[in-house]
Amino acid sequence: MSETLAQQAYKDLKQRILEGTIKTGDLLTERTLAIESGISRTPLRAAISRLQKEGVVSRLTNGTLMVLPVTVEQLLEIVQVRRLMEGAAAARAAERPMTTALNQSRQIMQAYVEGKDVAFDSFWMDDDAFHEAVAEAADLHLLPAMLREMRSIARRCTITRTHDRFAEQAAEHIAVIDAIEARDPAAAVAAMEAHFDSVRSRFLGWLARP
Amino acid sequence: MSETLAQQAYKDLKQRILEGTIKTGDLLTERTLAIESGISRTPLRAAISRLQKEGVVSRLTNGTLMVLPVTVEQLLEIVQVRRLMEGAAAARAAERPMTTALNQSRQIMQAYVEGKDVAFDSFWMDDDAFHEAVAEAADLHLLPAMLREMRSIARRCTITRTHDRFAEQAAEHIAVIDAIEARDPAAAVAAMEAHFDSVRSRFLGWLARP
DNA sequence: TAGTTGACATACAGTTGGTATACTGAAATA
DNA sequence: TATTTCAGTATACCAACTGTATGTCAACTA
Structure with a gap:
């Protein structure tokens, strides 16, 4: 049972955030992340959507992607x-x-x-x-x-x-x-x-x- | 001694933020603010630069303008x-x-x-x-x-x-x-x-x- | 086998910030 | 007085980003 690209991207991204490689407050761009992961934006967006639901990342009102600071x-x-x-x-x-x-x-x-x-x-x-x-x-x-x-x-x-x-x-x-x-x-x-x-x-x- | 457009925009913006009309965490766009103030982006940017120096607004790394939350x-x-x-x-x-x-x-x-x-x-x-x-x-x-x-x-x-x-x-x-x-x-x-x-x-x- | 669906890649349009260029009026200078 | 300079401003252009649409392909189902 192989993982989808979206699932792999989700796990990778989350791990980087939890490790502090990507920091709270950092801005992310879909294209850059997609290129780094060697996939297109579509599965990358699915991964991000999941992280959004978990409150790990947030879309600002202009669409910018931010790693959510925790107060x-x-x-x-x-x-x-x-x-x-x-x-x-x-x-x-x-x-x-x-x-x-x-x-x-x-x-x-x-x-x-x-x-x-x-x-x-x-x-x-x-x-x-x-x-x-x-x-x-x-x-x-x-x-x-x-x-x-x-x-x-x-x-x-x-x-x-x-x-x-x-x-x-x-x-x-x-x-x-x-x-x-x-x-x-x-x-x-x-x-x-x-x-x-x-x-x-x-x-x-x-x-x-x- | 009349105020420049930049100074007027600065005062107006700051007042709106202090009153809470514009809230901390809100995103601002230069074009929208310029249109609201009836001026071009150039003096508006000067006003924003001044608010930046005061820590009232902040540019995210991608240029997005945010009213700075206070922790x-x-x-x-x-x-x-x-x-x-x-x-x-x-x-x-x-x-x-x-x-x-x-x-x-x-x-x-x-x-x-x-x-x-x-x-x-x-x-x-x-x-x-x-x-x-x-x-x-x-x-x-x-x-x-x-x-x-x-x-x-x-x-x-x-x-x-x-x-x-x-x-x-x-x-x-x-x-x-x-x-x-x-x-x-x-x-x-x-x-x-x-x-x-x-x-x-x-x-x-x-x-x-x- | 044909049709459907999920996953994915790619293209296009609209918006934004950064920056360059042009214009204008007031002040300074020759 | 005429000319030059400078500060303030308006506008145009470009690159980059997100949102969304479209197309492709493999796997699954009837």
């Missing part, structure tokens, strides 16, 4: 929504068997607590794995895709990248996993909510810096 | 800078004779404390008058122009317009004026700083709302 307001809203959703997911996960993915995530997080130092994108992937493991342990099948969507937005916000207290975040993740393992839903939701409260106050603290 | 980060920075500058101005003003403008501003602010209700733009002008009166009472001749610049930026940020506790702000203004009248520099700077701290925490509180 602080949007970022804070995502933190709030995820706090609700992932808190509930952690409580559900605590009522179900412990998973291999959660165990693996805990080991990875332990390394950060002990001082492991990596680039933002590496930590982001381990962070991805943690949140995905919780959602899957909760048997919530729509949640992983929703998380991916929201996390892809958050990743594009410039403040997110100022966020470098990996050891603290790792410790918060471990607290969630421990509560899930202990089959304590109340502790699990509290730990997950504390994690997001902590994320939020870091963002606000960055904003409020003198 | 929350910029707004908070302006609040910080003004806290420093206007705190110092209030202290200086407290070492100088009380002025008519400060007395007038106090009366106007008293009406707000007593419940006067107006639209944002009306309050904004009274707010302008207060801050300008303090700067002039401080004999700081460069400060008013700098304030106008920063306030014109702040005015264009969408959060600024969510700010509707006029009575509270008016009471803070009165505290500054009272301290100036009492010739108490320490109290004046403290009152002005408290005012900006209050403004800042309102913005942050709006951001942090659940």
Whole structure:
């Protein structure tokens, strides 16, 4: 089952944006992108249409294509929504068997607590794995895709990248996993909510810096 | 001494942006604006160039003209800078004779404390008058122009317009004026700083709302 | 096999910004 | 006073872009 040119272009473009090779606020032109991809504008436009629907790129009123900046307001809203959703997911996960993915995530997080130092994108992937493991342990099948969507937005916000207290975040993740393992839903939701409260106050603290 | 067409266009455009008739994020086209103003593109471009220098509009990389959005980060920075500058101005003003403008501003602010209700733009002008009166009472001749610049930026940020506790702000203004009248520099700077701290925490509180 | 559909390539029209050129009136200069 | 210069302005031209239309081809279905 081969991918269409449009699908390939979509994946390629999205990856470049998530990696930061193409930056939020950058303007794109269909012809240039089409030439770079070795395809014509038609499938390229289909790929762009899809990215538009996901809020990754936006057409300005004159048709110009821009990689959509993500505002602080949007970022804070995502933190709030995820706090609700992932808190509930952690409580559900605590009522179900412990998973291999959660165990693996805990080991990875332990390394950060002990001082492991990596680039933002590496930590982001381990962070991805943690949140995905919780959602899957909760048997919530729509949640992983929703998380991916929201996390892809958050990743594009410039403040997110100022966020470098990996050891603290790792410790918060471990607290969630421990509560899930202990089959304590109340502790699990509290730990997950504390994690997001902590994320939020870091963002606000960055904003409020003198 | 008559104004050039470029100067007229500049003033008109800027006013429309400050009033919110043209919104931040809007795209502008030279031809449309020129036709609306009844002039050719050439003086219109001179007006735009001036607005560009002031950070009111921006050229995207493809030449598209956009009314520059003002981010929350910029707004908070302006609040910080003004806290420093206007705190110092209030202290200086407290070492100088009380002025008519400060007395007038106090009366106007008293009406707000007593419940006067107006639209944002009306309050904004009274707010302008207060801050300008303090700067002039401080004999700081460069400060008013700098304030106008920063306030014109702040005015264009969408959060600024969510700010509707006029009575509270008016009471803070009165505290500054009272301290100036009492010739108490320490109290004046403290009152002005408290005012900006209050403004800042309102913005942050709006951001942090659940 | 003929018809339909999805994917794709290419062409065309309209709009925009950038830039060049021409014009005009006022001020300066010889 | 006549001429020149300069600032301000109007207009024309070109390249580049998006939106849309049209044509082609391969795969699928009846």
